[in-house]
Amino acid sequence: MKKTIFLAAALLGSTSVFAATELTVYTAVEAEDLKKYAERFNEDHPDIKINWVRDSTGIVTAKLLAEKENPQADVIWGLAATSLLLMKGEGMLEAYAPAGLDELDSKFQDKASPPSWVGMDAWVAAICVNTVEAEANNLPTPTSWKDLTNPVYEGHVAMPNPNSSGTGFLDVSSWLQIFGEEEGWSFMDGLHKNIHHYTHSGSKPCKQAASGEVAIGVSFAFRGAKSKASGAPLEIVIPSEGIGWDMEATAIVKGTDKMDAAKTLVDWSITDKANKMYNEGYAVIGKQALAKPVEHFPENIPESMIDNDFEWAANNRKRILAEWQKRYDSKSEPKS
Secondary structure, eight states: OOOOEEEEOOOOOOOSTTTTEEEEEEEOSOHHHHHHHHHHHHHHOTTEEEEEEEOOHHHHHHHHHHTTTSOOOSEEEEEEHHHHHHHHHTTOEEOOOOTTGGGSOGGGBOSSSSOSOEEEEEEEEEEEEEHHHHHHTTOOOOOSTGGGGSGGGTTOEEEEOTTTOHHHHHHHHHHHHHHOHHHHHHHHHHHHHHEEEEESSSSHHHHHHHHTSSSEEEEEHHHHHHHHHTTOOEEEEOOTTOBOEEEEEEEEETTOSOHHHHHHHHHHHTSHHHHHHHTTTOSEESSGGGOOOOTTOOTTHHHHBOOOOHHHHHHTHHHHHHHHHHHHGGGBOOOO
């Protein structure tokens, strides 16, 4: 398990009604981005201090569920929508319609009125291929998910464990939707033969591909683009069958005693300013009209995103994870 990281934004003095209000915010946003998120928010609301509790999606989700009867978080800012749907079903979220909701793409909000969560950006599945390692090992560049079951890739592929990683879960749940249940598990049986190891982080397979630890990492496009921008010899492949995706989303935890400040943060999370901030790393955002192309992102991402059934994924999460654990966990990295 990755060590939980606690980061706090600087608290700036103010005499407003929210003076010295502190919010405990649970998140799975990439650790390197948290300081930026808090600083941008504090430019507009210096009277609210964010105390981050950060870990991978699966760990944060499990922590929130374990704390159901005694919530420790005030707000969730940056967790998979499938996780928030699970919590909504458990009655753990405070329904709230933030200011400007009508400007947010309908796909990026809970269908209930008022919604229990709102979306920020979408992260999408991708295959990161180290072109140097691929050439050295005579590996063809895959163009589809099914290509990854070719025996030529045996021992050269890493992907995230879906019990720990939101990226891993979106991979598995999307394959079951793309191929159907029977064919989806059959595909994963074939893929498993070629897996070198499963990680407990969604970004790690692409980081490992970037460094040459593996030739191929099943990860997400944002991490691939970031590594490529840093000079890694990566090709980012969008498989021909389509790609799974999930939203980073925001919600108020039911039971918070910081309701006014929590609403202020959720209001800010869907502003134009916030969406432009998300667009610095993600090609697809809640207000797509504001989106500009992101360097090194493949151009065909929006049309390659499958019609993801988030309700189905959330409702079947426990069953899917148990089945995956039984079949494939033997190749998972040890939890640190």
